[in-house]
Amino acid sequence: MSNGTASTGTATGQLESPSLADVQAAAARIEPYIHHTPIMRCSAIDEIVGASVHFKCENLQKVGAFKFRGACNTVLSLSEKEIENGIATHSSGNHGAAVALAARLRGTTAVVVMPSNTSAVKQAAVAHYGARIVHCEPNDESRRRTLEAIIAEEGRTLVHPFDDVRVIAGQGTAALEFLEQVPDLDIIMTPVGGGGLLSGTATVVAALSPKTRVIGAEPAGADDTYQSFRAGHIIPVGVPDTIADGLRTTVGELTFPIIARHVSDIVRVSEEAIVEAMRLTWQRTKLIVEASAAVPLAALLEGTVDVRDARVGIIISGGNVDLDALPW
Amino acid sequence: MSNGTASTGTATGQLESPSLADVQAAAARIEPYIHHTPIMRCSAIDEIVGASVHFKCENLQKVGAFKFRGACNTVLSLSEKEIENGIATHSSGNHGAAVALAARLRGTTAVVVMPSNTSAVKQAAVAHYGARIVHCEPNDESRRRTLEAIIAEEGRTLVHPFDDVRVIAGQGTAALEFLEQVPDLDIIMTPVGGGGLLSGTATVVAALSPKTRVIGAEPAGADDTYQSFRAGHIIPVGVPDTIADGLRTTVGELTFPIIARHVSDIVRVSEEAIVEAMRLTWQRTKLIVEASAAVPLAALLEGTVDVRDARVGIIISGGNVDLDALPW
Numbered sequence: 001m002s003n004g005t006a007s008t009g010t011a012t013g014q015l016e017s018p019s020l021a022d023v024q025a026a027a028a029r030i031e032p033y034i035h036h037t038p039i040m041r042c043s044a045i046d047e048i049v050g051a052s053v054h055f056k057c058e059n060l061q062k063v064g065a066f067k068f069r070g071a072c073n074t075v076l077s078l079s080e081k082e083i084e085n086g087i088a089t090h091s092s093g094n095h096g097a098a099v100a101l102a103a104r105l106r107g108t109t110a111v112v113v114m115p116s117n118t119s120a121v122k123q124a125a126v127a128h129y130g131a132r133i134v135h136c137e138p139n140d141e142s143r144r145r146t147l148e149a150i151i152a153e154e155g156r157t158l159v160h161p162f163d164d165v166r167v168i169a170g171q172g173t174a175a176l177e178f179l180e181q182v183p184d185l186d187i188i189m190t191p192v193g194g195g196g197l198l199s200g201t202a203t204v205v206a207a208l209s210p211k212t213r214v215i216g217a218e219p220a221g222a223d224d225t226y227q228s229f230r231a232g233h234i235i236p237v238g239v240p241d242t243i244a245d246g247l248r249t250t251v252g253e254l255t256f257p258i259i260a261r262h263v264s265d266i267v268r269v270s271e272e273a274i275v276e277a278m279r280l281t282w283q284r285t286k287l288i289v290e291a292s293a294a295v296p297l298a299a300l301l302e303g304t305v306d307v308r309d310a311r312v313g314i315i316i317s318g319g320n321v322d323l324d325a326l327p328w
Numbered sequence: 329m330s331n332g333t334a335s336t337g338t339a340t341g342q343l344e345s346p347s348l349a350d351v352q353a354a355a356a357r358i359e360p361y362i363h364h365t366p367i368m369r370c371s372a373i374d375e376i377v378g379a380s381v382h383f384k385c386e387n388l389q390k391v392g393a394f395k396f397r398g399a400c401n402t403v404l405s406l407s408e409k410e411i412e413n414g415i416a417t418h419s420s421g422n423h424g425a426a427v428a429l430a431a432r433l434r435g436t437t438a439v440v441v442m443p444s445n446t447s448a449v450k451q452a453a454v455a456h457y458g459a460r461i462v463h464c465e466p467n468d469e470s471r472r473r474t475l476e477a478i479i480a481e482e483g484r485t486l487v488h489p490f491d492d493v494r495v496i497a498g499q500g501t502a503a504l505e506f507l508e509q510v511p512d513l514d515i516i517m518t519p520v521g522g523g524g525l526l527s528g529t530a531t532v533v534a535a536l537s538p539k540t541r542v543i544g545a546e547p548a549g550a551d552d553t554y555q556s557f558r559a560g561h562i563i564p565v566g567v568p569d570t571i572a573d574g575l576r577t578t579v580g581e582l583t584f585p586i587i588a589r590h591v592s593d594i595v596r597v598s599e600e601a602i603v604e605a606m607r608l609t610w611q612r613t614k615l616i617v618e619a620s621a622a623v624p625l626a627a628l629l630e631g632t633v634d635v636r637d638a639r640v641g642i643i644i645s646g647g648n649v650d651l652d653a654l655p656w
Binding site for chain 2: 038040044059060064121279282283285286287288289319323324326328
């Protein structure tokens with residue numbers, strides 16, 4: 001699928017990547033619309049993992065996920081002509097709600113292609129923000145074809161979930177805030193699905209706090225980024241098998257090179273650890289985090305990352321959960 | 329039961345009540361140990377209730393409830409002689425954990441009498457902070473006798489859950505912070521069980537923001553304060569029937585006169601509205617609130633309080649929930 005920018009590469013074959021200045025410009029652009037999300041600490045979790053953990057609460061962001069940063073930056077960056085016939089995307093969750101809200105704020109319309117098996121809660125969120133939902137079969141091929149047909153028929157502009165420099169720059173604004181709030185972190189961790197949040201975070205941290213290690217955490221049941229990181233090229237995810245529904249995607253063509261260059265490591269976690277970390281966060285911090293958001297803490301619980309006595313930052317990616325289908 | 333202070337009345341028969349200065353002194357005393365809890369807003373909830381609602385998040389307080397403020401103030405106020413043999417209380421939940429932590433911080437021991445049917449989660453919290461749990465039968469008579477026996481045998485000092493001026497002053501510190509954070513509220517609401525939080529809040533608001541109306545919200549299935557407020561004297565709760573397990577107590581002898589004097593109204597809510605408000609808060613704010621904490625919002629959902637276009641403050645009293653036994 002096209003990434004929705006004018007060009008995904010330059011004449012020299014170099015793929016586009018956002019600069020720190022792009023992230024700073026994104027932060028200024030989305031400033032009136034986003035929440036500056038708080039940092040939470042929890043002494044009980046610190047004791048359990050043996051580190052000082054700082055949670056950046058993007059579950060408290062508009063639409064309940066960091067996704068609004070990237071969607072908002074992208075939609076605000078579009079020309080009048082590009083929004084004339086509205087925008088479109090595909091999503092089984094948070095990106096769809098983010099695009100729907102961004103479209104409403106920009107005064108245009110949005111279509112979100114959603115797999116027919118998407119949870120009612122997530123469909124309701126997209127509908128709540130006024131987007132039109134078009135169902136597709138629950139597979140990548142049907143998603144892509146359904147979206148392409150809508151774009152062709154209706155002349156809408158694609159807002160990609162991650163593989164777009166404007167989306168990556170928008171996601172990077174969470175790390176920009178985080179470093180201002182907690183300047184001297186040894187490690188920053190994010191979950192990784194398509195890689196928008198991780199690549200945006202890595203861009204900012206490499207420029208502003210190069211001593212801070214950036215680590216991506218991925219479910220073992222969807223470990224394409226882990227495999228790709230070690231192989232040096234993208235290895236698609238195959239059939240993902242994880243409760244972390246936001247992380248079932250293969251890492252992107254634009255996000256992967258940024259990750260390969262600026263990220264210290266990608267670690268994998270078990271499904272059991274994801275559920276344990278999710279439940280521990282609910283119980284101890286009183287914050288609702290979705291399974292995908294619990295993946296970095298799961299890595300700490302499993303001891304996969306050496307964080308002894310370290311100052312660790314974790315970006316809590318989202319908090320949209322079907323309260324009728326909890327994994328315990 | 330004795331209220332644990334040296335005297336519950338004066339020579340003139342006037343019951344003790346804390347002054348604003350007592351609350352301010354409590355705030356200074358507990359300052360090193362408590363969290364200054366944040367205010368949360370939620371545009372979706374504002375739309376639903378037609379008001380600007382500010383949530384003071386005492387679910388993010390130490391031990392997950394406002395109760396730590398009062399317990400901490402009381403335990404820090406005790407003389408060396410009073411803590412020599414440790415302290416004791418009875419509780420089916422948050423007050424027990426609060427006393428346990430306060431005892432640990434003061435370097436003394438605590439015994440918490442808990443009904444034998446108390447949930448494992450709440451017992452675990454008390455044990456986590458190092459208190460000894462003594463079980464009793466699940467009725468007021470057994471609670472009182474078991475606690476009296478321990479105090480008599482072990483020479484411990486009682487820390488009452490609510491009917492103690494030091495406890496009331498400590499609970500009032502939440503409102504002190506709240507008014508600093510959001511100065512111009514039209515209404516402040518709290519749930520009401522024994523009345524410690526409501527009477528402490530009313531004390532502060534009457535002194536610092538007399539135009540702000542203080543309203544207590546109570547489950548219809550445990551409406552002793554509602555009845556008492558209208559009768560002008562305490563009418564015991566009878567057999568409470570509510571999911572809001574923190575609010576099953578009868579209002580206290582010290583808390584009731586403060587409530588009668590400074591509170592604008594007590595309103596009642598249905599069990600259905602409590603569950604709806606609890607779930608709505610989880611879904612929309614991503615904050616875990618316990619059933620008792622959802623009672624004020626339940627009153628707004630039922631339209632029992634006229635809040636049209638008002639600036640409303642709600643103290644979210646706690647967030648300790650058994651995640652294996654959700655009410656939906």
